[in-house]
Amino acid sequence: MINKLVHSSGFKRIVIFALISFVLYLLKDMLNLILLTFIFAFLMDRLVHYVEAHVRLNRKLIVVILYTVIVGLLSFGLVKYLPLIISEITQLIKQLTAFYTSKQNNIVLNYFVSRVEKIQISNYLEQGFTYIVRYFTDISRVGLQLLLAILLSLFFLLEKPRLILFTRKFKTSKVASVYEEIEFFAQKFVRTFGKVIEAQLIIALVNTILTTIALWILRFPQLGGLSIMIFLLGLIPVAGVILSLFPLAIIAYSIGGIMTVLYVGIAILIIHAIEAYILNPNLMSSKTDLPVFYTFIVLIFSEHFFGVWGLIVGIPIFVFLLDVLEVTEHDKV
DSSP states (O other): OHHHHHTSHHHHHHHHHHHHHHHHHHTGGGHHHHHHHHHHHHHHHHHHHHHHHHSOSOHHHHHHHHHHHHHHHHHHHHHHHHHHHHHHHHHHHHHHHHHHHSOOSOHHHHHHHHHHHHTTHHHHHHHHHHHHHHHHHOHHHHHHHHHHHHHHHHHHHHTHHHHHHHHHGGGGSTTHHHHHHHHHHHHHHIIIIIHHHHHHHHHHHHHHHHHHHHHHHTTOSOHHHHHHHHHHHHTSTTHHHHHHHHHHHHHHHHHHOHHHHHHHHHHHHHHHHHIIIIIHHHHOOGGGOOOHHHHHHHHHHHHHHHTHHHHHHHHHHHHHHHHHTTOSOOOOO
16 A cells, blocks of 8 residues: 555655755745746746737747837836835835824824834834835845846747757656656646736736826825835735725825825725726636635735745745645636
8 A cells, every 4th residue: 555655646746746845945045036037937928929929020039129128118217217216105104104103183093093002013014114125225136136037037938949849858758757747736837826926917007007096186195106015015915905005094194184085995995896896807717716814814824934925926826736736626817
């Protein structure tokens, strides 16, 4: 029985999955580079396929043109708008700090602030802000990781057909059985993780555009900083909407009182309804329709193990594991 168990495909698959997980754990210092490279390569590959279907050009030429355009736009945006956005984010932080430290005329708000002080949430906010500042202050390391991820994804797309042919040679090698299992996990990973990340990016972008328009109508200040905050929080499933509502409500109260808070709440509810009833059904499958309790549990544990990245990749990784374990139906994401 033991011999039969050891030679079974299920046991072999579990061992190889454990080995892959162990290797990734050893490479935890390179996880940023690995995830960024995969995300860039996956999204750009989808874009290349879309352009290739509508424009008759050589594939390599399309890849080079798209990368040139995107890198050029990113460079232009960083040079022209980064100082302005940093200034707006600084003003936004000052405005939120001023609201928190000053006494309000509203009894409910004063009670809320006093309760917040008792649970010492300010200490947690300070620690989180310090971590973010420390992370983005090391711009050379982050910039190098982004540059390497873009270059690696570019080389991958330029040589994708050749890479596929070369990788398939392992199928007839002495490690063919191991290759088949790795191929199984790779296909599952691309089909679930990649497409869920793509859907999260599209949903976050649409939410950011709609929310920014609503805030512009309500005459909110620092729209650039708020847009970045909404987009980053929008990458976090479910919890991102709740987290973004608190600073928006505070700013709304400081510029227009309770009625402006009410207007912001209505706008967020409408946008969330668009996400829940229009975007999610079209971009996601039932595989990602997790209960809210499961979503928060996954986010809490993934943040603990992966840090800030866990809030973004936690749900896609969980969906990948569900697909591997065949918990849900075999439908495409």
